[in-house]
Amino acid sequence: MRIFFSKGTTVVMSQTKGAFAKADPLSGENAVTAHKISKSYGDVEALKNLTLEFPRGQLTSLLGPSGCGKTTLLKIIAGLLDPTSGEVKVNGKTVTGPGPDRAFVFQDFALLPWASVIRNVAFGLELRGMAKSEREAIAAKYIRDVGLAGFEKSYPHELSGGMRQRVGLARALAVDAQVLLMDEPFSAVDEQTRRKFQEDLLSLVQNENKTFIFVTHSIEEAVYVSDQIAILLPRPSRVHEIIRPGGFREKGVDNIRRDPEYLDIVDEIWASLRSYVE
């Protein structure tokens, strides 16, 4: 399988500056802020008074047991759900609905089964009213980038789960949004594909100046890919802790999972989540 996203560089973290060392002028600025968000369905409170900031150009994970409202928060940021109170700002503008500054990657891929790969990838652009030849040229480029060249004319049912999610990712990248919202994007693919995706995601964060918000229920995955981990706890839903992993990322993708700090953070998170698992 080709590498996930190859903008000239390969996935060797140590050659580039580490995730945390990205101390560019923008690092202090937050691309997305969620301020005092509450969301209730009838009597059920999915989120209560939640405030969280998402630094620009970094990957923030929302991690927590099921029912902690992490997907709800992501969909509120996407503008797919309205908060009961509170507001989300993206680049200083309040979110009132879906916008061109955000793109969503779905857990179940949400591909159109009747459309070819290229039409699926170009679908976001199609909805923006871009001409067919133009949007297909852009889509073709991103299909190549995610390593699906040659599959442009295939249909989703002819692809494996991992390949389908590559289509979903190419679709989100094609609209060139500054914020990528990913709802457990790797949970429906097999373990090996998932590891490959995680490595590729790291290089994607490195090479694209985009902000990633990533929902997951896997502690290892969150620690592996994140610049910042927000641990959400249920009943009532709240941000329990924000963890910013340190320098182990600079030691290269092959060494992360053996790093003592990585292992410590994983254990620490498990210790705080353990009591919430039924």
Next chain:
Amino acid sequence: MYLKLLSAVIVFGAWEIAGRIPVSYAFPTFIESMVALAQMTFDGTLFTAYGETLRPLIIGVAISAFIGIAMGLWIGLSNWFDWLFSPIFIVMQAAPLAALIPLLVMAYGIGLTSKVFVICIMAMPVIVLNTASAVRNTPSSIKEMARSFMGSDLEILLKIIIPAASPVIFSGLRLGVSAGFIGAILAELKITPTGVGDIITFSRSIADYPSMYAAIFSIILLAVLFLNLLERLENLLFEGNNRGYVSD
């Protein structure tokens, strides 16, 4: 394939033997019936008859499809419409609507209108209900996807809901055609004998049983072949759709 052929041979053979015994004075042999069928085909009576039979069927199915799909879309999209109209079609689906025929004849006479009406009330409920449930069952994740990429409501209807619903709508149409055939023949036997119904009724009255069986055989064959064709077309058109939602 051979087994299918074998099974046809067994059934037609049994028909032939039963006709030769004969089990009843009104039971012609298979060969006699096929000879009568060939005769009617070559002297053209069958074609004129089908012209007459198929006319109300085509008009009725076309009206049912047009109104039925529109109603179904509306019911599927609007809660209020669903509340208002669904019960009617649910009752229509369960009820023996054929009982309305005497009333239709009183109201609209014995002409084409009544026959078209019969076909409409038989074919419409399944088309409406299938369309509505297909619209309701559009996977919510692809609707959300379109919304997250800022699709308008109209775009979501045209580019997501209708394509996603079309396999089920199409199979509703197929079932509607099947019910329409039942209605068309019922109308010809009950209201006025025209077309194939006329051949059946007339040959029965003069005890020309081979012709009667041949006409019945031909209409069943026609309906089954046509519905099979529609099913093939359905599989061909929506091949990707059927397997597409699997996310393994």
Next chain:
Amino acid sequence: MKVYGYHLPAMSSLILWGILWEIVGRSGLTFFIPPFSEVIGTLFVIIGTPAFIKALSETAYAFFAGVFFAVSIGIPVGILMGKNRLIDELLLPWVNMFLSAPLTALVPVLMVLFGFGMKSIIITTTLFAIWIIILNARAGVRQIDRSMVEMARSFGAKPLDAFFKIYFWAALPEILGGVRIGVIRGVKGVIIGQLLISIVGFGALFELYSTNFLMKHFWAVLIVLFAMAFALSEVLAYLERRVAYYAAKR
């Protein structure tokens, strides 16, 4: 459907349609639609009359006899088809054919073969109901999990035991689904049969009312008929849901 936070029951719009019917009837727009209230009044008058009771009992007799044959022949044939490949291959094309064939065309044949009486109507009902019952029973048996059958055998179940303790229960949700659709088709079959033969049951009653232009009577009988058909299908749907709890979990 919710109005101002109040939840309207699913079939409640029928009341609205009843009112609309009443208005149309009272306006005298057409002779064919008498006011709903008068139809209901007539309904209570005729419901006890001998003619009505005779029609109802004749129809019920034909219907239940027809459905009885459809079920008692259909389910075993379906199970057999699901288990035996040769029988399946031989019968399946015919079952599929009759499932979609316009069976009304066969009624004249039944009339000449079995006469203008009850026998023809019963057979019509059976013909309408049986094919879907066969197909569903077959599908029910075919979807049975192999590992469940193997489990039974590994614990030493005898073939007969396996049949009654595994096959029947495992296929029951599908079988019941088939019976429900079959029964609805049977209702249509019995009415179509009576209409075409039209000297027994509701067929005769409809003939009587329509030739004498007794609109209220006609509608009253229609309402009784539709209500019974609908109630029947709802009862069966309820029974089906009772066993469906494990259908999804297999």
